[in-house]
Amino acid sequence: EAQVTQNPRYLITVTGKKLTVTCSQNMNHEYMSWYRQDPGLGLRQIYYSMNVEVTDKGDVPEGYKVSRKEKRNFPLILESPSPNQTSLYFCASSLNGANYGYTFGSGTRLTVV
Amino acid sequence: AQSVTQPDIHITVSEGASLELRCNYSYGATPYLFWYVQSPGQGLQLLLKYFSGDTLVQGIKGFEAEFKRSQSSFNLRKPSVHWSDAAEYFCAVGALSGGGADGLTFGKGTHLIIQP
Numbered sequence: 001e002a003q004v005t006q007n008p009r010y011l012i013t014v015t016g017k018k019l020t021v022t023c024s025q026n027m028n029h030e031y032m033s034w035y036r037q038d039p040g041l042g043l044r045q046i047y048y049s050m051n052v053e054v055t056d057k058g059d060v061p062e063g064y065k066v067s068r069k070e071k072r073n074f075p076l077i078l079e080s081p082s083p084n085q086t087s088l089y090f091c092a093s094s095l096n097g098a099n100y101g102y103t104f105g106s107g108t109r110l111t112v113v
Numbered sequence: 114a115q116s117v118t119q120p121d122i123h124i125t126v127s128e129g130a131s132l133e134l135r136c137n138y139s140y141g142a143t144p145y146l147f148w149y150v151q152s153p154g155q156g157l158q159l160l161l162k163y164f165s166g167d168t169l170v171q172g173i174k175g176f177e178a179e180f181k182r183s184q185s186s187f188n189l190r191k192p193s194v195h196w197s198d199a200a201e202y203f204c205a206v207g208a209l210s211g212g213g214a215d216g217l218t219f220g221k222g223t224h225l226i227i228q229p
Contacts, residue, residue: 004156042221043157043203090156098217099145099164099207104156 002027006091006105013081013112021076021108023091031094032074033058033102034066036087043090048098049074081112115140115206119220126194127228134189134223136204145207146187147217148178152200160202163187174198199227 004025013019025032033048035058045058049068063085065077074093078085088109092102116139126132138144145164149157161172168180178189187204201224205217 040221043219045217092157097207101147101159101162102157102217104149104158106154106156 002103004091004093004103004105006089006108008108009106010109011111013110015082015112016080019078019081021089021110023074023076023105024072025093025103026072027093027095027103028071029093029095029103030071031097032068033092033094033098034064034074034076035090035092036060037090038087046076081110083112086110086112115144115218117204117206117218117220119204119223121223122221123224123226125226125228128196129193132189132191132194132198132225134202134204134225136187136189136220137185138187138204138206139185140206146178146180147205147207148172148176148187148189149203149205150200151203151222157203160189194227196227196229199225201225
């Protein structure tokens with residue numbers, strides 16, 4: 001089944017403790033992206049990647065890192081999480097760009113206390 | 114920069130009634146337009162998209178949308194809603210540039226409530 005898989009689905013952590021949210025897609029898509037979803041603010045892009053080793057900032061990249069060492073994986077790294085990063089995070093992939101439409105993962109609900 | 118406005122935060126519709134969700138966009142060229150649906154606890158699912166050509170676009174689950182350039186709108190419609198259509202609906206506009214894609218700009222969503 002074609003899908004984008006995120007792990008974990010739920011995570012509670014403490015301020016400052018580094019964490020990684022994994023994202024993997026099995027569709028051989030070139031484009032991958034991370035979004036966060038907050039009430040009243042909708043979805044905002046954090047980072048995106050056009051291909052292996054090619055990443056770029058989205059609208060809200062501060063406090064996040066990403067890497068794209070393999071086409072299928074696009075992990076999101078929070079080096080020192082803070083409470084304002086409490087949010088619902090979505091990974092998405094697309095065959096060849098956002099304009100083709102994204103396939104989204106099921107989301108990771110992160111709480112930073 | 115592109116932007117998307119969904120004027121209705123909440124809409125309540127009776128089961129079996131028709132539905133129209135509004136979306137207005139701002140973009141300097143011909144936009145790529147999308148509607149996504151998010152069911153509770155789930156990720157977003159693509160309902161339909163418009164790139165060019167016929168301005169009436171058919172999507173999954175019986176939805177359709179009409180691109181009206183003169184009104185900068187891309188409203189989503191369904192002739193008869195089902196209780197399972199209750200969800201959050203997002204309109205999005207994409208940049209036309211290929212190599213420098215900056216992803217989608219999403220509207221803030223419309224929460225659809227279905228009354229029995």
